[in-house]
Amino acid sequence: MNYMMAILPKMGGFLLLVLIGFTASRTGIIKKEAMPSISGFLLRIALPALTIGLILENQTTFQTMTQYGKMVLSQILMYFVMAAGGILGSHICHLKGTTANVHCGCSVGGNYGFLVIPLIMTLFGDQGGNVYIPICSVIDTTLVWTLGFTLFTNGTGLKENSWKKIIMNPIFLSILLGLCLTSFHISVPDIILSTIGSVGNTCYSWGLVYLGCSLGFMKLTNIFKYKSILVLFFTKSFALPLIIYFISHHFLSEIESMILMLICAAPAMTTSSMIAEQYNLDGEYASTAVVTTTLLCMLIIPLLFCLISL
Numbered sequence: 001m002n003y004m005m006a007i008l009p010k011m012g013g014f015l016l017l018v019l020i021g022f023t024a025s026r027t028g029i030i031k032k033e034a035m036p037s038i039s040g041f042l043l044r045i046a047l048p049a050l051t052i053g054l055i056l057e058n059q060t061t062f063q064t065m066t067q068y069g070k071m072v073l074s075q076i077l078m079y080f081v082m083a084a085g086g087i088l089g090s091h092i093c094h095l096k097g098t099t100a101n102v103h104c105g106c107s108v109g110g111n112y113g114f115l116v117i118p119l120i121m122t123l124f125g126d127q128g129g130n131v132y133i134p135i136c137s138v139i140d141t142t143l144v145w146t147l148g149f150t151l152f153t154n155g156t157g158l159k160e161n162s163w164k165k166i167i168m169n170p171i172f173l174s175i176l177l178g179l180c181l182t183s184f185h186i187s188v189p190d191i192i193l194s195t196i197g198s199v200g201n202t203c204y205s206w207g208l209v210y211l212g213c214s215l216g217f218m219k220l221t222n223i224f225k226y227k228s229i230l231v232l233f234f235t236k237s238f239a240l241p242l243i244i245y246f247i248s249h250h251f252l253s254e255i256e257s258m259i260l261m262l263i264c265a266a267p268a269m270t271t272s273s274m275i276a277e278q279y280n281l282d283g284e285y286a287s288t289a290v291v292t293t294t295l296l297c298m299l300i301i302p303l304l305f306c307l308i309s310l
Contacts, residue, residue, distance in 0.1 A: 004305050010122045014115070014208055015298050021212020032217050038210050042203060047113050048174030050200030051134055055178030056193065058131045062183045068135055071256050074248055075136060078260055079143040081244070082107050083151060085235045093228035098281040102272070103228060105152035106289045107236050109144040110266025112137070113171070114207030115297070119262055124255050132259055134175050140263070141172050152275050214270045215294060218287040226285060229292050232268075237293060237300050241265040245308055261308070265301055267293035 024030040030038075054060075086107025090100040110116065116136075120129050145165045166172055181188060245261040252260070268289045276286035 017208035018212035021209035025216030108148035
């Protein structure tokens with residue numbers, strides 16, 4: 001499959017949806033006060049519905065998940081490599097205090113739900129790639145709220161039960177529910193399946209519209225204020241994805257290596273700015289990191305697929 005030909009129109013469509021959200025927020029069609037409600041619907045209803053639908057569609061069970069041990073271990077290791085890259089970048093740029101925390105925290109994970117999942121379904125859906133979505137979701141949720149959260153709050157004296165956040169995460173719960181349904185052969189009525197599918201499909205458009213709205217409410221005047229964010233982007237979204245792809249390609253399948261590359265290259269998650277504000281970290285730096293990495297990833301992800309196809 002020519003992934004470059006598949007990804008270019010898809011990224012163009014993604015960019016249009018982001019621009020729609022950006023325009024809607026800037027013109028006041030979508031108010032800032034509505035953002036928590038939209039994100040709540042997406043994260044607590046739409047994404048869990050999509051996850052359950054994919055598990056049921058692919059008949060993924062607890063037993064079949066054990067067959068992907070190499071992929072799981074590789075993704076876990078990748079997150080620690082991403083963390084090391086963030087720590088190294090913060091030292092190179094001589095960042096201090098909460099700014100260094102945000103830089104390191106933004107290096108772990110990415111916008112998995114609103115960007116990576118649609119790309120996996122577009123590029124690898126016909127080749128069985130959808131089966132990796134719930135598997136990678138478990139790892140992403142776990143590592144973001146343990147390793148990532150630790151980097152965000154390191155040295156601040158804040159103590160929070162990250163495992164509670166993982167266990168009570170709607171996506172994590174939806175994965176458990178879906179796996180229980182398939183593993184114990186519990187049938188689900190067609191009317192419920194179709195409803196789950198319809199709700200889950202809203203993630204593709206509304207997830208990107210929400211992302212565009214988030215960018216619209218952030219300060220765009222500071223995009224080039226922090227050179228360290230360009231270091232963050234180069235490390236997280238360009239250098240490490242290529243390294244991870246070419247190393248993992250020796251012991252994983254082509255699809256698995258490309259999925260890892262996509263996850264690593266994903267822009268900083270939009271919740272980074274929320275975490276920064278909630279815990280009195282450098283909120284401006286977090287918002288700028290989200291804006292910069294999101295805009296640039298629209299160019300860098302097609303470039304990555306171009307480079308690995310040479």
